[in-house]
Amino acid sequence: MNSKAAYIKQRLSLREPLREALDIVAELAEALSLEKNGDLDGALEIVSSRYPSCTDFERAFPSLCFSIATGVGKTRLMGACIAWLYLQKGIRNFFVLAPNLTIYEKLIEDFGNPNYSKYVFNGIAEFVYNRPVVITGDNYEQQGILFRDTEIRINIFNISKFNRDAAPASKGKEKGKPPRMKRLAEYLGHSYWSYLSGLNDLVILMDEAHRYHADASRNAINELKPVLGLELTATPTDEKGLPFRNIVYEYTLARALADGKYIKNPAIATRKNFQPKGLTDKEIEIIKLEDAVSLHWDTKTELEVYSRTNGVEKVKPFILVVCRDINHARETADYLRSASFFNGAFSDKVLQIDSSTRKDDEVERQFVELENADNDIEIVVHVNMLKEGWDVRNLYTIVPLRAANASILIEQTIGRGLRLPYNGERTGVDKIDKLTVVAHDNFDKVIAEAQNPESVLNKFTYIEIPEEELGAKTVAVTALPRVENEVQQETERIASIKDEGERRKATRSLDAKKAIINALPSFSAAEGVTSSADLLKPEVRQLVMQKVEHDLGQGQINLFAGEILVEAGIAYADTVASYRKNSIDIPRMDLVKGDVPVWFEDFDLDVTSGFDFRIMAEEIIRRNLKDNMVDTIGVQQGALGRETPKNQIVAEVLNYSTEVDYDSNADLLHKLARQALEKLESTLDDTTQLPTLVYQARKFIAANIGDQMKKHFRMGEPHYREPKVLPFVKIEQWDGSALALNGYKDYRDPVTPVNTIPKYVYRGFEKACHFEYKFDSKAEKELAFVLEHDIQVLKWLRPAPNQFRIYWQNNTKRYEPDFIVETAYSIYMIETKAANELDSREVLEKTAAALRYCSYATGFTTANNGKPWKYLLIPHDQVATTSSFEYLAGRFEMKC
Incomplete structure (x- = not known):
């Protein structure tokens, strides 16, 4: 790992996607020359060999696109990149x-x-003592200290001003003059444009890069001749809707939602059983606004409880109301301030901000300070705030009053409220981690659009397969282990024998070999078999022959079983020798983790906050767009449940948290429910209203109890169960696909471009346990070359997906190593991985599982005079055809 990148990641506390992106910047910036007017084709070959999704820079200089979802922190990544380029490469412009x-x-x-x-x-x-100098599109003409050798200079321009100042004037008194940036600047002795384009270390960073792919912007940017471009966007498609071709990293909205860490969970709300028929547009708007307040108050209470419970800063949520035009905004704001709306509760808490009010200093101050907890504004009324760059973290409820189709609601409206208030990460409290859009009149259409596979909520990648590749026909292929491949070839040879007697004799001999091969992996140490070498012992041979005889007698009667058994006795030694020559002894075991021990510690319920409720009149239903989870907010007195209030609370706690088991925690649940009821009863003037209050607020009460229980939830560390180990398993076949035309290559042949390596099936191996393999990357293909040519390697294998039973991620996934290699003294399990992924959680979990397998395997083999197992985790950029296996094994062995 690059030490400067590690330093920056630690100092800036970068989130995992940003850490991964910075690693890519560091990797490629080290690999590229970063020279002005350098070899663009050569640079593209370097980048695409490592990141095949990058097929064209689309600019006159190396430019790398990072597709990162709104709310994850693109600006922070830009800062990290600038810091790394300065500290590591000395770039100052x-x-x-x-x-x-x-x-x-x-x-x-x-x-x-x-x-x-x-x-x-x-x-x-x-950067404390050498603070970067910021030069803007408004002050660049006044800069006079541009040539100090030590300063870092960051030019920041609005694209419209940049295009305008860089393009020739076309009318008025400016007509005929050079563009503003290209005019002579006396303090420089030439134009600011000449100064910038003459810099030998200029790096350009493009925020919302999809805005700069039009011809005018592209041409102006190209004229600056930077040594490197870094593009950041959440929507990497150009003005024609085509995906960028220079993407090297993606963390899409769909992936962010699936990870459930860095952005709010978007939901659409409507009133239960809402019927717009017969209602005017104005009446629908009023219902939406009133329901937005119910949602807002509910969220506000939840945030206050969370703040008190966890001792963190108070976050004040607000509602955004989007109107059609300024007149509509004015009418809506006046209504929200009036006594007709919740008896004037928001008379001084509404902010109208649009072109008619934006120049008002007090309005501007309140708008800028919306995130402050002591700001009084709770509703913002706006006409056109749904655009890039409005960066607030306390927007929780959006009410679109203007007409908007479903896709616009999802792609634009939701994007404005995705940021999270507490360190940019989810808290685990559903209502604090949720953004709600009130869409009574559009609810069904929005849900349908959210479920569309092409919706940004579900589209995990913008990297699309070129049309010409879609038309390439492929065929299914199967690679048999060498042992089975020899059987198949013998079957084909026998089919060509014309003499019936000779063909029958050859068939019996082949059936005998197959029967032996099928029987070999079924024996264990208890039967005297600790490795394939034991198969040659007389006592083991006898056991194998008994198994062969037993298998021949199973199923349909085999009239030739006696002849086959005789042939098996004759062929036994040669068959076992061939089996051992073409296989690696892979101990068989099911490596799984045991159950996770969990429990709740006893405690008393904290009722000092979060139990102040009002009896409401109706209910609002809200549905998450990503996972379709539905919750309701009470706003109406409904039919009361038949269960007692205490039982209702207990039942809701069980619904709220799947971690709570009633049988194990019944006493605690009833105790906490009783304490909650005592508190609720103390808040009521009429205690007969308690059942009604509990019924309406039962979900919130349960959530409050459930959240407090979570703090007392304890979880032990699950351990891998000690497995039963068998000495070896059969080598499995693997299945894949190949191009129907010219789909096979010799593994020694170079393949360009490297992103086409996964398309082909490779042949020509002599040490491998199969005759042909596919590779996912250049590193895998080159490692196969090393294994074939290194004298220390006796045999090697690229395992099929079902070769091992090593489970990870709570036993939900099976680990598939890239290679198994046998030398004279050891057997190695090998994983090749992109250098920037070595510290990812997934790789660490896989590594832990692989090391545990190697530990159990070594314990078995060394106790029986066998070879120890070792695990290698090799960065992709450390593999070359000139590498020796001894070097790779010595440097990248992972220790338990």
Whole structure:
């Protein structure tokens, strides 16, 4: 791992997707020359060999796109990249493009104001005394200290101003003059454009990069001649809807939702049994606004309880109301402030912000301070705030009043409220981690669009297969182990024998070999078999022959069983010798983890907050767009349940948390429910209302209890169960596909471009346990070359997916190592992995499982005079055809 990258990741506390992206920047920046007007084709070959999704830079310089979902932290990644390029490569000149004025102003604060809460360089000691100089599209003409050797310069331009200042004027008094950036600047002795384009270390960073693929922007950016471009966007498609061809990393909205860590869970809400028929548009708007307040109050209470319970900062949520135009916004804001709306509860808590109010200093101040807990605003009314760059973390409820189709609601509206308030990560509290869009009149259409596989909620990748590849016909292929391949070839030879007697004799001999091969892996140490070498012992031979005889007698009567048994006796030694020559002794075991021990510690319920409820009149139903989970918010008194209040609470706690088992925790559950009821009863003037209150608020009460129980939830560490180990298993066949035309290659043949390596089936192996294999990467193909040519390697195997029974991720996934290699003294399990993924949780879990297998395998084999098992985890960039296996084994062996 690059030490500077590790330092920056630690100092900036980067989230996992940003850590992965920074590693890629570090890897490729080290591999590329970063020279002005360098070899573009050569640079593309380097990048595409490592990241096949990058097939074209689409610019006149190396430019890498990082597709990262809104809310994950693209700006923070830009800061990390600038820090690494300066600290590692000495680059001091950067040019940052913003897509609009909002992001432009935000980036100036992000990069230039150390007192700003979101300053991107906080923690980088080198930038404390050498703070980067920020040059903007508004002050570049006044800069006069551009040539100090030690300063880091970050130019930040709004793309519209950049295009305007870089393009020739076309009318008015400016007509005929050079573009503003290309005019002579006296303090420079030439134009600012000439200064920028003449820099030998200029790196350009493009925020919301999909905005800069139009011809005018592309041409102007190309003229700057940077040494490297870094593009960041959540939607890597150009103006024609075509996916970018220079993507090297993706963390899509769908992936972020699936991970459930860094963004809110979006949900659509409507009133239960809502019937718009007969209602005017105005009446529908009022219902949506009233229900938004019910949702808002519910979220506000949840946030306050969470703040008190966990001792963290208070977060004040707000509602965003999106209107059709300024007149509509004014009417809506006036209504929300009026006594007709919740008796004037929001008279001083509504902010209308659009082009008619934006210049009001007080309105602007309140808008900028929306995230502050002491800001009074709880409803923002806006006409066109749904655009990139509005970066707030306390927006929880959105009410679109203007007409919008389902896809726009999902792709634009939801994106504005995805950011999370607490360290940018989910808390585990559903209502705090949820964004709600109130869409009574569009509910079904939005749900249908959310379930569309092409929706951004479900589309895991923007990297699409080129059309020409879609038309390439493929066929299914099966690679048999050498032992079985020899049987198949013998079967084909026998079929060509014309003499019936000779053919029958040959068939019996082949049937005998197959019967022996099928019987061999079924023996254990209890029967005297600790390795394939024991198969030659007379006593084991006798056991195998008994098994052969037994198997021949199973099923349909075999009239030739006696003849086959005789042939088996004759062929036994040669068959076993062939089996051992073409196999590796892979101990068979089912490596699984045992049950996780869990329990709840006894405690008393904290009722100091979170138990202040009002009896409401109706219910709102809300549905998550990603997982279709549905919850309801009570706003109406309904039919009361038949169960007692205490039993209702207990039942809801069990529904709320799947971790709570009634039989094991009945006493605690009833105790906590009783304490909750005592508190609730104390808040009521009329205690006969208690059953009604409990029925309406039962979900919230249960959630409060469940959340407190979670704090007292204890979980032990599951351990792998000690497996029963058998000495060896058969080598499994693997199945795959190959191009129907020209789909096979010799493994020694070079393949270009390298992203086509997975398409082919490779042949020509002499030491492998199969005659042909497929490879997923250049590193795997080159490692196979090393194994074939290294004198220390006796045999090797690329295992089929079902070769091992090594389970990980709570026994839900099976580990599939890349290679098994046998030398004179050891057997190695090998994994090749992208260098930037070595520290990922998935790799670490797989490594732990593989090491445990090797430990059990070694315990068995060494106790029986066999070879120890070792595990190698090899970074992809450390494998070359010139590598020796001894070097790789010595450097990358993982220890338990």
